Amino acid sequence: MKPTDIKDPDYFHKVVDCQWACPAHTPVPAYIRLIAQGRYSDAYLLNRDSNVFPGILGRVCDRPCEPACRRTRVEEEPVAICRLKRVAADHRDDITDRLPKKPENSNGKRIALIGAGPASFTVANDLAPMGYECTIFEKLDKPGGLMRSNIPAFRLPEDVLNEELGYILQMGVDLKLGHPVGSMQELQDQGFDAIFVGTGAPKGKNLNLPGRDEAAGNIHIGIDWLESVAFDHIETIGETVLIIGVGNTAMDCCRTSLRLGAKAVKVMARKPRAFFKASEWELEDAEEEDIAITVNHSPKAFVTESGKLVGMLFELMDYDLDDSGRITEQRVTGEVMIPCDDVILAIGQENAFPWIEKEAGITFDKWDVPVIDEQTFESTRKGVFFGGDAAFGPKNIIWAVEHGHQAAISIHKHCQGDDLTARTADYIELESTKMGMSEWRYSNAYDASDRRQMEHIALVDRFRKLDIEVELGFTPEQIATEVERCLNCDMQTVFDAPLCTECDACIDICPVACLSITPNAPEADLRAIVQAASADQALFTSTELPLSGRVMIKDENTCLHCGLCAERCPTAAWDMQEGKLTIHYAHDQKLSAEQ
Numbered sequence: 001m002k003p004t005d006i007k008d009p010d011y012f013h014k015v016v017d018c019q020w021a022c023p024a025h026t027p028v029p030a031y032i033r034l035i036a037q038g039r040y041s042d043a044y045l046l047n048r049d050s051n052v053f054p055g056i057l058g059r060v061c062d063r064p065c066e067p068a069c070r071r072t073r074v075e076e077e078p079v080a081i082c083r084l085k086r087v088a089a090d091h092r093d094d095i096t097d098r099l100p101k102k103p104e105n106s107n108g109k110r111i112a113l114i115g116a117g118p119a120s121f122t123v124a125n126d127l128a129p130m131g132y133e134c135t136i137f138e139k140l141d142k143p144g145g146l147m148r149s150n151i152p153a154f155r156l157p158e159d160v161l162n163e164e165l166g167y168i169l170q171m172g173v174d175l176k177l178g179h180p181v182g183s184m185q186e187l188q189d190q191g192f193d194a195i196f197v198g199t200g201a202p203k204g205k206n207l208n209l210p211g212r213d214e215a216a217g218n219i220h221i222g223i224d225w226l227e228s229v230a231f232d233h234i235e236t237i238g239e240t241v242l243i244i245g246v247g248n249t250a251m252d253c254c255r256t257s258l259r260l261g262a263k264a265v266k267v268m269a270r271k272p273r274a275f276f277k278a279s280e281w282e283l284e285d286a287e288e289e290d291i292a293i294t295v296n297h298s299p300k301a302f303v304t305e306s307g308k309l310v311g312m313l314f315e316l317m318d319y320d321l322d323d324s325g326r327i328t329e330q331r332v333t334g335e336v337m338i339p340c341d342d343v344i345l346a347i348g349q350e351n352a353f354p355w356i357e358k359e360a361g362i363t364f365d366k367w368d369v370p371v372i373d374e375q376t377f378e379s380t381r382k383g384v385f386f387g388g389d390a391a392f393g394p395k396n397i398i399w400a401v402e403h404g405h406q407a408a409i410s411i412h413k414h415c416q417g418d419d420l421t422a423r424t425a426d427y428i429e430l431e432s433t434k435m436g437m438s439e440w441r442y443s444n445a446y447d448a449s450d451r452r453q454m455e456h457i458a459l460v461d462r463f464r465k466l467d468i469e470v471e472l473g474f475t476p477e478q479i480a481t482e483v484e485r486c487l488n489c490d491m492q493t494v495f496d497a498p499l500c501t502e503c504d505a506c507i508d509i510c511p512v513a514c515l516s517i518t519p520n521a522p523e524a525d526l527r528a529i530v531q532a533a534s535a536d537q538a539l540f541t542s543t544e545l546p547l548s549g550r551v552m553i554k555d556e557n558t559c560l561h562c563g564l565c566a567e568r569c570p571t572a573a574w575d576m577q578e579g580k581l582t583i584h585y586a587h588d589q590k591l592s593a594e595q
Helices: 009-015 017-021 028-036 040-051 054-060 081-091 118-130 158-169 184-188 222-230 248-259 280-288 397-415 476-484 505-509 523-527 564-568
Strands: 110-114 133-138 174-177 194-197 219-221 240-244 264-268 292-294 297-305 308-321 327-339 342-345 384-386 427-432 491-495 515-518 539-541 551-555 574-582
Touching (some): 009 017, 009 574, 017 028, 028 040, 028 476, 040 054, 040 397, 054 081, 054 158, 054 397, 081 476, 110 118, 118 133, 118 158, 184 194, 194 397, 219 222, 222 248, 248 342, 280 292, 297 327, 384 397, 491 551, 505 515, 523 539, 564 574
Parallel strands (some): 110 133, 110 194, 133 174, 194 384, 219 342, 264 292
Antiparallel strands (some): 297 308, 308 327, 427 574, 491 574
8 A cells, every 4th residue: 555645634534533424524523622621612613613503503413423423433322412512502602702794895796595594594604704795585584494494492492593593694694584586587687696595495295195185174294384383373283193204304293293282193104113214312302202103104095084184094014124124025914094183294305496487597307406516506507506405405404504615615706707616625734732751632531431311301391382492401510521422533643654663562552453563565455454444444554664664554443542552652653643624615715816
């Protein structure tokens, strides 16, 4: 193998698995260390650079970082990354004077943003401080998009949502509520320099089965129903409710039903639990509230009597699975009728663009999804960009944020007449953390504590009002324990081959056997030497060692970043260095003429 280029930003970025897995690449270990030091405001602002909404996402993020957490390689549970994000938000001081400000002068460029959801707000967050005149058009009378209309207040309090949206509006963003865009062509005729579409996936899927029309008054589309609840258009539901679907929207629907007076709520799943789309913690929260989740029931018909819904007919399903868990065969083994007063359909969402005329120059594929450049987020109409669910279908808030960041870069370059694909390259800086012979400026000892469980408000209290937040946040003891569970994966073991005397001290002390000194060879041969090398991570290979010409190899997959190799090394060939990744947003992009 060739020697590893540790200056390649993606090399050490990938080693920080949580940051690599986060669509917005939030520097997780760095903000957890700030929390450990009691620097909550600094931790919040470091979060905000990338994910824009720390208080919101600290409650409702889909947490792609946690399954990637290196902690799961030494025990079952990852660090509570999402909940620590909330800690920074809940305990910070007033940070308004540290946020970007509206500039004194506009740069003369006008940007229209359609839909007041996370993607549009992120674009505005990035462009407004640069002097762009950003106008957000929203059909509803409150901003937030799905964050307000589809996430219940018992998970995301309104004051948290309003505060973080307010930070962006204070940058001089013009928000036009109750202003649906009815025509793309009319908007284009208003002379905006660029248009961003962040309208989400606002159309819930229907279930056209026998009895659907007769029972229409008691059958609800999940996302529409949640929106009606959020805006106080619906305040009650029947005593017995069936939820069709097992995604996160279904979990919000079933829990909301209890708060509107339902006595018995069942979630009906067509397949086994392994195929559910809902996050495991969403399922656990629903089951904690005594919601029954019934598997292997496929909807067949709505049952009515005298034009009124009285139940649903289901086929009972049986499945054969292969060794990888995929369904190979399915069969119907019977039928059952389950009584109900109301049914809520939460079986998926679709994009809907009836207001974009064919003459607008925007191409749609066979699924009526806009054709978008996946790097620039520009549509087939120059100057019209898409992001969030409107661009690629239902995902989650953190994906919408990252789409907003990338679209903002493209909009900036478009308005300045620059090449949209010419992104300023990310880079990584390595800085030694040495404070003595065997001391580092971070906590490197392994803490064997279990993951802290966030306390919930008592069941007897949580159903009195719709907006009583269920999760109470971490206690001081929980904060102090959970931050120590982080393995500081951004603290990298950096090897200086010319200093190595091949004494094997580092190999002897490594607790996970991730090091070896060996003659160089093809990568597959070297991977076979270390204990558990995974293709998901790079294999570090040094330059030739001075005494034998062999190489030091290191399995980045199993390394715990404990620093014992550096502490034991008698020649300081190993060092623990913090890898600080710089990701360039719209405001620090260099235009082609400047490079």
